[in-house]
Amino acid sequence: MGAINATALEELRAGMRGPVITPQDPEYDETRKIYNAMIDRRPAAFAQCVDVADVRTAIACARDTGVELAVRGGGHSGPGLCLVDDALVLDLSTMRGVRVDPKAKTAQVAGGAQLGDLDHATHTFDLGVPAGIVSMTGVGGLTLGGGHGYLTRTAQALCAPVVAVLSARVSLVAVPCNLLVEFAIAPATVLGFAALATAPWAMPVAKALAWCAGWPAGWIADVARTGAALPGAGVDWPGSWTGAALLALATVALLLAGRRLLRHPWWCGACGVLLLLAVVQPPPLTRVVTGWPPPGWRFAMCDVGQGDATVLAAGAGTGVVVDAGPDPVLVDRCLRTLGITRIPLVVLTHFHADHVAGLPGVLRGRQVGAIETTTYQEPVDQAEFVRREAAARGVPVTRAAAGEERRTGGLSWRVVWPPADPAVVPEGPNDASVALLVRSAGLRLLLLGDLEPPAQRALLRSPAGPLLAGVDVLKVAHHGSAYQDPGLLSRTAPRLALISAGADNTYGHPAPGTVAALRAMGAVVLSTDRDGALAVTGEGAELGVAGD
Structure with a gap:
C-alpha cells in the first residue's frame, strides 16, 4: 500500500475547493472524531469534499499514490469503518444536500447527508422516509448496508442458516429487536470499555461509568427478553445442514419476493400485520385459530421442559400460579397464551431451580399479589434468588404451612403439607414441597410438588390424609418418578x-x-413430554383435558 508524500498533498490541495487536513493542522484531532469515541485512528489526510469535482480529485490522488482510501459519510458506523490508519479519508460530511422529486416520490442525496437532513427535506412535501431510527445516521452508509440496508438483510440471510444448525430454531424477531436496540449499542459499548479502562486507577469513576452503561445495556436486555418471550418469537427448524440449505433458499426467495412487494404498499401492510399477529399471537385470536386454551379451562399444566409450572384459573385473566419452571421465557409464553395478566398468589412448592428459576417470567408485566413458599429455605442460593426477585418488584413473600386455607373467586385451596410444627425437619427440599388440595367449583385437584415416598406416607398419616380420597385430578409428584408411595396413589x-x-x-x-x-x-395419564401443555375442563361426567 502506498503513501501520500508532500508533493501529492500539495497537488491534492491545489485541485480541491474543500480543505485537505493533515496531522500537522490544528483541526486534525477534531476532524477525526466520530460517533464512536472509542475509535482512535490516525489517517494520513482528510479530503473534505464540497462537490463532485473534489470527490474525483481525491479518488484520483488515492489511485495515483496507491494509498488506501476510506469514505466518510455520516460517520455513524459503530466499528469506525470510515477511519483507517495512514489512509486518505474521502470526507463527504459537508456534502449534505437533498433534492426531492415529489411526483416520483424519490430523493437524491449528497454523500454526507444524514437521515435528519432527508427527513427535513421530505416533510416539506408531506413525504416520509421508511428507513432508520437515528437522525444522525448517514444515508449513504444506510443505503449501501452500513446501517440497515441491503447488507443487513444479506447478513441475516448468511447467519440464519448457521444459527438454525446450532439451535434447530429460526427467530422471527431478531431483526426487529436489533433495530430497536441499535441506538443503545454504541453508548453501552463505549461506557463499558471506559469503565474497564478507569477501574485500575479510579474505581469510583469506573462505578459511575458502569452505572451509566447499565441503562443502555438494560434496554438491550429488556428488548431481547421481551422479544424472546413472545409466543411466536421463533419456529422450530431442522437442526442439520440440510435444514440450513432449506433456510438459505427460503430466505433468498423471501428477499426477492420482498423487493417485489415494496411496489405494492397495501400488500406490504397486509404482510406486516400477518407477521405481527403470528409473532404476538394475541390470546383471543389464538383461541379461535388453535382452540387453545379451551373455553372454561380450570387447571393448566405448562410445557416448560424438565420442571413444573401450573396455573389454576381464578377468573377472567386471573390465575394462581403454582411453580414457575426452569425457564422464564417458557413460563411467560405459557401465561401469555392463557391470557393471565393478574396473579393473586404464586406458590413455589420448594426451591429447586426447575420450580423457581422461571419466576422472572411469571412476574414480568403482571400484577402479582404475593409469593408463598415452603418453610425449608434450601437450596440457599435459590431461596435468596426468589427473595431478591420479589423484593425488586415489591411483592411480599410468605410461608405456607399445613392447615392454611385460602379463596379467590370461585377457587379455594387448603395447604396439606408441610406441617406447621417446626420440629418436623424434612429430609430435603423435595420432602418440604408445598402440597395443595384445591377445589374449583365441583372439581377436586391434588398438587403434590416433588414429595418423595417418606413425605407422601407422612401426608397420609396427617390430619389431612382422609381429605385426599377420590380426587378428580392429580398432579403426580416429582415429574412422575419411580419413587411414589402406592398407598397415597391408592387413596387419591x-x-x-x-x-x-x-x-x-x-x-x-x-x-x-x-x-x-x-x-x-383407572386413571387417564398424560404428560407434557409427549402431549405438550395440558388444560383441564369441566367436572363430573364432563371432565376433560385438552392439549395445545
Missing part, C-alpha cells in the same frame, strides 16, 4: 393424572412403572 384414586416432564430428559421421567400403576387404577 385420581380420574386424571398429569405429569410435567421434559422431552428426552436424562432422569427417565415419567417412570413406566408409575404410569402403569396409575393406569391400572
Whole structure:
C-alpha cells in the first residue's frame, strides 16, 4: 500500500475547493472524531469534499499514490469503518444536500447527508422516509448496508442458516429487536470499555461509568427478553445442514419476493400485520385459530421442559400460579397464551431451580399479589434468588404451612403439607414441597410438588390424609418418578393424572412403572413430554383435558 508524500498533498490541495487536513493542522484531532469515541485512528489526510469535482480529485490522488482510501459519510458506523490508519479519508460530511422529486416520490442525496437532513427535506412535501431510527445516521452508509440496508438483510440471510444448525430454531424477531436496540449499542459499548479502562486507577469513576452503561445495556436486555418471550418469537427448524440449505433458499426467495412487494404498499401492510399477529399471537385470536386454551379451562399444566409450572384459573385473566419452571421465557409464553395478566398468589412448592428459576417470567408485566413458599429455605442460593426477585418488584413473600386455607373467586385451596410444627425437619427440599388440595367449583385437584415416598406416607398419616380420597385430578409428584408411595396413589384414586416432564430428559421421567400403576387404577395419564401443555375442563361426567 502506498503513501501520500508532500508533493501529492500539495497537488491534492491545489485541485480541491474543500480543505485537505493533515496531522500537522490544528483541526486534525477534531476532524477525526466520530460517533464512536472509542475509535482512535490516525489517517494520513482528510479530503473534505464540497462537490463532485473534489470527490474525483481525491479518488484520483488515492489511485495515483496507491494509498488506501476510506469514505466518510455520516460517520455513524459503530466499528469506525470510515477511519483507517495512514489512509486518505474521502470526507463527504459537508456534502449534505437533498433534492426531492415529489411526483416520483424519490430523493437524491449528497454523500454526507444524514437521515435528519432527508427527513427535513421530505416533510416539506408531506413525504416520509421508511428507513432508520437515528437522525444522525448517514444515508449513504444506510443505503449501501452500513446501517440497515441491503447488507443487513444479506447478513441475516448468511447467519440464519448457521444459527438454525446450532439451535434447530429460526427467530422471527431478531431483526426487529436489533433495530430497536441499535441506538443503545454504541453508548453501552463505549461506557463499558471506559469503565474497564478507569477501574485500575479510579474505581469510583469506573462505578459511575458502569452505572451509566447499565441503562443502555438494560434496554438491550429488556428488548431481547421481551422479544424472546413472545409466543411466536421463533419456529422450530431442522437442526442439520440440510435444514440450513432449506433456510438459505427460503430466505433468498423471501428477499426477492420482498423487493417485489415494496411496489405494492397495501400488500406490504397486509404482510406486516400477518407477521405481527403470528409473532404476538394475541390470546383471543389464538383461541379461535388453535382452540387453545379451551373455553372454561380450570387447571393448566405448562410445557416448560424438565420442571413444573401450573396455573389454576381464578377468573377472567386471573390465575394462581403454582411453580414457575426452569425457564422464564417458557413460563411467560405459557401465561401469555392463557391470557393471565393478574396473579393473586404464586406458590413455589420448594426451591429447586426447575420450580423457581422461571419466576422472572411469571412476574414480568403482571400484577402479582404475593409469593408463598415452603418453610425449608434450601437450596440457599435459590431461596435468596426468589427473595431478591420479589423484593425488586415489591411483592411480599410468605410461608405456607399445613392447615392454611385460602379463596379467590370461585377457587379455594387448603395447604396439606408441610406441617406447621417446626420440629418436623424434612429430609430435603423435595420432602418440604408445598402440597395443595384445591377445589374449583365441583372439581377436586391434588398438587403434590416433588414429595418423595417418606413425605407422601407422612401426608397420609396427617390430619389431612382422609381429605385426599377420590380426587378428580392429580398432579403426580416429582415429574412422575419411580419413587411414589402406592398407598397415597391408592387413596387419591385420581380420574386424571398429569405429569410435567421434559422431552428426552436424562432422569427417565415419567417412570413406566408409575404410569402403569396409575393406569391400572383407572386413571387417564398424560404428560407434557409427549402431549405438550395440558388444560383441564369441566367436572363430573364432563371432565376433560385438552392439549395445545
